[in-house]
Amino acid sequence: WGEMAPQNHPRRAKLSPDFSRPVLGGETDPDHRRPAFGGRVDPDETADYPGKYARRKPKRADIRPMAGRNVAKQAPAPAKDIPSSVDPCEGSPLGAARPLNQVCKNPSDGSESLVEVTTECAEFKVLQLPEGACGFEYRKYKSGIWVMRELDLANSMPEVKIAAFKELMAYFQGENSQEEEMELTLPTTTIYEMKNRKVPSGAYNAMFLPSAFHADPPKPTAADEYVKEMFDNDLPVFVRSFGGKDPSYGDYFQEFEMLILSVRRAGLQGAWHMPFVHEYSLDSDDEEKRHEVGFFATTREE
Numbered sequence: 001w002g003e004m005a006p007q008n009h010p011r012r013a014k015l016s017p018d019f020s021r022p023v024l025g026g027e028t029d030p031d032h033r034r035p036a037f038g039g040r041v042d043p044d045e046t047a048d049y050p051g052k053y054a055r056r057k058p059k060r061a062d063i064r065p066m067a068g069r070n071v072a073k074q075a076p077a078p079a080k081d082i083p084s085s086v087d088p089c090e091g092s093p094l095g096a097a098r099p100l101n102q103v104c105k106n107p108s109d110g111s112e113s114l115v116e117v118t119t120e121c122a123e124f125k126v127l128q129l130p131e132g133a134c135g136f137e138y139r140k141y142k143s144g145i146w147v148m149r150e151l152d153l154a155n156s157m158p159e160v161k162i163a164a165f166k167e168l169m170a171y172f173q174g175e176n177s178q179e180e181e182m183e184l185t186l187p188t189t190t191i192y193e194m195k196n197r198k199v200p201s202g203a204y205n206a207m208f209l210p211s212a213f214h215a216d217p218p219k220p221t222a223a224d225e226y227v228k229e230m231f232d233n234d235l236p237v238f239v240r241s242f243g244g245k246d247p248s249y250g251d252y253f254q255e256f257e258m259l260i261l262s263v264r265r266a267g268l269q270g271a272w273h274m275p276f277v278h279e280y281s282l283d284s285d286d287e288e289k290r291h292e293v294g295f296f297a298t299t300r301e302e
Helices: 156-170 249-265
Strands: 124-127 139-142 144-150 186-194 200-208 225-231 238-241 269-279 291-298
Touching: 139 291, 144 156, 238 249, 238 269, 249 269, 249 291
Parallel strands: none
Antiparallel strands: 124 139, 139 238, 144 200, 144 225, 186 200, 186 269, 238 291, 269 291
């Protein structure tokens, strides 16, 4: 600009004889010892300087600097990684899940149910894992009828899940077209449709209908509630089970991440945008609980 400026240009008079403005860190800077972009600085002079001017490249090598932005802040925030000390094949750091025969009268894992257990559970068949696969279970649920309730995501998730569960409870307690009172079943399931890795765009609460009512399922009286055949013999799922009496959101997220890692290591693919959670215990239970996270299996990357 300095060499091209007309002789009578008002800004030309303000330029130094060599057509350059004083730069931070240059000889004309009162504190010329500070390193600066564009100035001639002795490398030895900048070695011990801890300020922002020393950071001249992004934090990650695969980020291309963009003009006008602080290059040090252009790298995205790193996602929460699974601790290197955690091996998905060794089970959950939250502990083992409560056995199915302690919560279901018809456990699908081949174990014998305890005499006092009377709750019916959704049945499934355990499929064989590929050689070397570990850290999850490969299931195929028996065709069944589920009653589902969409969640209103405009409110907080704990509140809407409680409200939806109460409405499902009302359906089982006789608020249906046949006024039938039905025994509650397990698990209580929440299915998510994810907008991105952590934010859902939609969610549903679901409960398995007792098998005695599958031939003629009662219709819900609420217009926005519906009965649906959710699982069939062509829809396998990946599931990871774990214990813990009160897992946090971060605990569930880490279990999902370990499930994804285990499934991908096995060379399998899932519908990662549609995770679900099975709960086999109530929050009020004092005993060890059973939690499960899962994804629907697919033949290609979703």
